[in-house]
Amino acid sequence: MDQLAPVLLAFPPENPTDDNDTYDKAVKAHLNRLTKLLKDNNADLILHGPQLLELLSPAVNSLSYLAVLHTLVIPSLATSMARDLLLEKLAIFLVSFDGRQCRYAGTHLHDLLSTVGSGQYLPPSVAVDVLATAILKLDPTGRMLTSTHIILARLAYNTDNIEPALKVIDKIIVFYPNMINYKEPQYLCDLDLFPPAYITRENGLTAVVKAAAVMEYDLLCGMMYCARREWAKAHAAFERVVTFPTREGGTSKIMAEAYKKWVLVSLLLNGKHTDPPSYTGAAANKLYGTLGKSYVSVATSFVTENAEGLKAEVEKNAEIWQEDGNTGLIQEVLAAYQKWRVLNLQDIYTKISISEIREQTLSAETGEKLGKDEDVEALVQNMIIGGMLKGVIEKNDDGTVFLTFLSSTTELSELEFADELLRMASRLKELQPIFRATSERLGTSKDYVKHIMKESKRNEKSDAPDPTLGFDAQVDDEDLMGGVIQTG
Amino acid sequence: MATNQQNHLLAFFTAMDNQGGIIVRDAPKLDLDLYISNYKGRTRFERLLVIGQCSVTLCLDALKAAIVEAKKGKDVQRYRDAWECIRTAAPAEPEAIWDDAWVNATERANKLETQRLEAELKGYKNNLVKESIRIGHRDLGEHLESIGDLNGAADAYLKMRPDASTQSHILDVGKHIISTMLQKRDWPGALANINKVLVANMSPEEQNAEQPYQKMVSGLAYLGTEKYHEAARSFLEVGDPIVCQRYNDVVSSNDIATYGGLLALASMDRLELQIRVLDNSAFRNYLELEPHIRKAVSMFVNGRYSACLAILESYRADYLLDIYLQKHVASLFSLIRSKCIVQYFLPFSCVTLDSMNTAFAKPGESLEDELISMIKSGVLKARINTIDKLLVAVSNNARVAMQTQGIEAARNYEREALERIRRMSLAAADLEVRGQSRKIGSTGGNLAGVGDIWSDDSNRRLYNPGETASS
Numbered sequence: 001m002d003q004l005a006p007v008l009l010a011f012p013p014e015n016p017t018d019d020n021d022t023y024d025k026a027v028k029a030h031l032n033r034l035t036k037l038l039k040d041n042n043a044d045l046i047l048h049g050p051q052l053l054e055l056l057s058p059a060v061n062s063l064s065y066l067a068v069l070h071t072l073v074i075p076s077l078a079t080s081m082a083r084d085l086l087l088e089k090l091a092i093f094l095v096s097f098d099g100r101q102c103r104y105a106g107t108h109l110h111d112l113l114s115t116v117g118s119g120q121y122l123p124p125s126v127a128v129d130v131l132a133t134a135i136l137k138l139d140p141t142g143r144m145l146t147s148t149h150i151i152l153a154r155l156a157y158n159t160d161n162i163e164p165a166l167k168v169i170d171k172i173i174v175f176y177p178n179m180i181n182y183k184e185p186q187y188l189c190d191l192d193l194f195p196p197a198y199i200t201r202e203n204g205l206t207a208v209v210k211a212a213a214v215m216e217y218d219l220l221c222g223m224m225y226c227a228r229r230e231w232a233k234a235h236a237a238f239e240r241v242v243t244f245p246t247r248e249g250g251t252s253k254i255m256a257e258a259y260k261k262w263v264l265v266s267l268l269l270n271g272k273h274t275d276p277p278s279y280t281g282a283a284a285n286k287l288y289g290t291l292g293k294s295y296v297s298v299a300t301s302f303v304t305e306n307a308e309g310l311k312a313e314v315e316k317n318a319e320i321w322q323e324d325g326n327t328g329l330i331q332e333v334l335a336a337y338q339k340w341r342v343l344n345l346q347d348i349y350t351k352i353s354i355s356e357i358r359e360q361t362l363s364a365e366t367g368e369k370l371g372k373d374e375d376v377e378a379l380v381q382n383m384i385i386g387g388m389l390k391g392v393i394e395k396n397d398d399g400t401v402f403l404t405f406l407s408s409t410t411e412l413s414e415l416e417f418a419d420e421l422l423r424m425a426s427r428l429k430e431l432q433p434i435f436r437a438t439s440e441r442l443g444t445s446k447d448y449v450k451h452i453m454k455e456s457k458r459n460e461k462s463d464a465p466d467p468t469l470g471f472d473a474q475v476d477d478e479d480l481m482g483g484v485i486q487t488g
Numbered sequence: 489m490a491t492n493q494q495n496h497l498l499a500f501f502t503a504m505d506n507q508g509g510i511i512v513r514d515a516p517k518l519d520l521d522l523y524i525s526n527y528k529g530r531t532r533f534e535r536l537l538v539i540g541q542c543s544v545t546l547c548l549d550a551l552k553a554a555i556v557e558a559k560k561g562k563d564v565q566r567y568r569d570a571w572e573c574i575r576t577a578a579p580a581e582p583e584a585i586w587d588d589a590w591v592n593a594t595e596r597a598n599k600l601e602t603q604r605l606e607a608e609l610k611g612y613k614n615n616l617v618k619e620s621i622r623i624g625h626r627d628l629g630e631h632l633e634s635i636g637d638l639n640g641a642a643d644a645y646l647k648m649r650p651d652a653s654t655q656s657h658i659l660d661v662g663k664h665i666i667s668t669m670l671q672k673r674d675w676p677g678a679l680a681n682i683n684k685v686l687v688a689n690m691s692p693e694e695q696n697a698e699q700p701y702q703k704m705v706s707g708l709a710y711l712g713t714e715k716y717h718e719a720a721r722s723f724l725e726v727g728d729p730i731v732c733q734r735y736n737d738v739v740s741s742n743d744i745a746t747y748g749g750l751l752a753l754a755s756m757d758r759l760e761l762q763i764r765v766l767d768n769s770a771f772r773n774y775l776e777l778e779p780h781i782r783k784a785v786s787m788f789v790n791g792r793y794s795a796c797l798a799i800l801e802s803y804r805a806d807y808l809l810d811i812y813l814q815k816h817v818a819s820l821f822s823l824i825r826s827k828c829i830v831q832y833f834l835p836f837s838c839v840t841l842d843s844m845n846t847a848f849a850k851p852g853e854s855l856e857d858e859l860i861s862m863i864k865s866g867v868l869k870a871r872i873n874t875i876d877k878l879l880v881a882v883s884n885n886a887r888v889a890m891q892t893q894g895i896e897a898a899r900n901y902e903r904e905a906l907e908r909i910r911r912m913s914l915a916a917a918d919l920e921v922r923g924q925s926r927k928i929g930s931t932g933g934n935l936a937g938v939g940d941i942w943s944d945d946s947n948r949r950l951y952n953p954g955e956t957a958s959s
Contacts, residue, residue, distance in 0.1 A: 172906055172910075173910065174906055174909045174910045174913055175913050176913050176914060176916075176917035176919055177917060178917055179913055179916035179917040180916050180917075180918070196913075209917075209919070210919070211920065211921050214914070215921075240910075244914075244920075244921055245911050245914050245915060245919075245920040245921070246920055246921040246922070246923075247920045247921075247922055247923070248922055248923035249923040250920065250921035250922040250923040251921060252921045255921070279911075281921075283923070284921075346871075347863070347864070347871075348860055348863050348864065348871060348872055349871055349872045349873065349874060350871040350872070350873045350878075350880050351873040351874060351875040351876065352872075352873075352874045352875070353874060353875060356874055400875065405871075407888075410888070411885060411887055411888045411891070412891055417891050420891075420895055421894065421895075421898070424895065424898035424899070424902075425898075427898075427902060428898065428901065428902055431902065431905055431906070434906075434909055435905075435909075438909050438912065438913075441916070
């Protein structure tokens, strides 16, 4: 115990330095000592683990704490310590560790995260929160997908603990593990490093992520947003899967599943269904056409005045919705039908009485008009509260209740508009680092340099036009990155 | 007897209605004898038959006249058509008895005449005299047309073309062909021919003489294909009424006035109407023939829309009995009507529905449904307020539009930039979904450097790193 403590407490030094070189050396030295310790004194560590954990601060001595904790938790919970206490320590560590230190012990950290992610030890609501916090500790920008993300999404969705996961899944992912052309960083502790540089499979902070897992993550995100009725975010998430890059005519079942949900969510969000974006894979598009047929026909009847037709369309394919697990969304769509019909009335009326709305709109749930004016009023009231409709319900002197539609866009004052623009500008500025990281990555790519050389060679040769070269140029123009390089 | 007759008429019009025909119950303002005397040629029978089939009040007179007209000619099929009608409509009339003797005699004579003309033509061909061959074809064509064989006639006319040597011959060919096309209601064909035949370089006098025919046929063709604005322009440019009168085997000068005015009302705005219709000295001659059209147009130009609509409405029955206009009356009227409503509303930001109703709606009816459909189709830029019974104009606030657009653009830029980078990253991490056939080759997908995104997979396999280093 006495010989263990000084080693464990040796890092970080009393007066820490921000200098990457010194820090890197110190960490590496400490790591060597820890490794030795773990190898030679494993039994002691387990025995004295509880006292050591009390002694160490999870936020300051993160590496040492991790080492002790890892011995106690992996491969199974140690018996030398009360189970509850140990798990509490585990949770505390994961929400408070120092991300910079732990970059050096990726594999160990990852082991702990996976343990938590299995959902066996911690209650799910705690586990989700712990995982989400840990992910952001490692990568404060949250822009990079790791295998932990996928574990988190699965756990959160399956145990219905969505709320604590939001801080992670709300982030827009732009980086993925093991992109080519990231060379080993000089100092792993460099705080200016971009996540893809230090979160790699090699240093253990993430496991292998396959295309299917990436799509699964977005699909799960979409489904979580659906559960929270955040249709805009759900739509974006599903669209990411629907338009997932494909090559050589590749398609996936997950994409088709996402497409079905995407169609339904478009109805809820926009009141109509549009074709997938132009950059959707051709083979995928074809697949959507056949597999999503019944969904598209629901979407087609959704925009008509024919509520009964929509109802019939839905009832006819009840089995399909059941099979695809979309019954809930379909019910939402049916419920939203009348709301969209009411909303469309604002293209015709400025003021309209509630009873007229009742006359003019049908509910797709029953295929008939609503029974009472009060029901319509409640429906409209809900739409106004939900922010779907801008308007007010008023009452006349003669007792007629009516709805006044207000303009959906309000004129901003010059100052407000300037503010809004400023906010937009700063948001765009925040993208700068991402641009820089991307263009750096491209700039060091062998293939990219090769491409540039080929381009310039062709330009030199262009005085002797060659039809085959011209054709080549067209092929190159299709490059995904062609358009973006200049922006970086 | 009278009730019996009524029953037959009822049965006849029920049958017509079932066939999708138009039934005109109101009495038109036209006088049948006067009307039909405006025309000559084969169009007389067509017009009489249409009136007989459509107008309840003029049915018998028109059908009887049609029988007489048919028997004057040689077209047995026409007699049969008219007889079928009168047989159901008024079996008691003497015209309803099938004139077998006439039919047999005419058919025999027609056959003989066809044979004679064909033989004659053969003779001309053997003699190789161009002019005679042309005349032979023309005679045969005219004969076939008169007995109702329009396709045969068109063939014969077409064969005139190789032998047409002068400008007037070409004109002649064209007119004959167009005549059959108009009877077949082949509008695109007629339009193509009228442009082909009559656009050739002509002296101003010839131009003057031919313009009425050209414009009137292209007007009819445009009308038939529902291009109302082009049709209106054509009719308004017909020109000299005296020349026009010569072509009353197609349409009469009165028709030109009606078509031109009505189509202009349906397709032109007030300024254009003033310039092209009211201030058009050539067209004024026509308008004098149909003063009500002139009145309607000037009412519209002066903003008295309900009066304009009332005039047109009172002539609806007449328009419905015109063979060319018949099918388009409903859509033309609704076009004019919605134009009136739009124009009426234009100077206001807000109008009470009551005043709209008094101006446009039939007594006791509300305009609301019509307004709704106009708003839905985007013709009328307005909103209805059913509480205060107002029609409110939509104000376009350019500032708001600009602001929303600006913010939207920034948002889209952000979204698109991130999406592009995301896709590049996916490609760089070799995470694209691949086709089945490539699955085997891409096992090393996550190894750095293997996911070559620049060149095709097959290229990569052939490609040897050592070689590039040297090259």
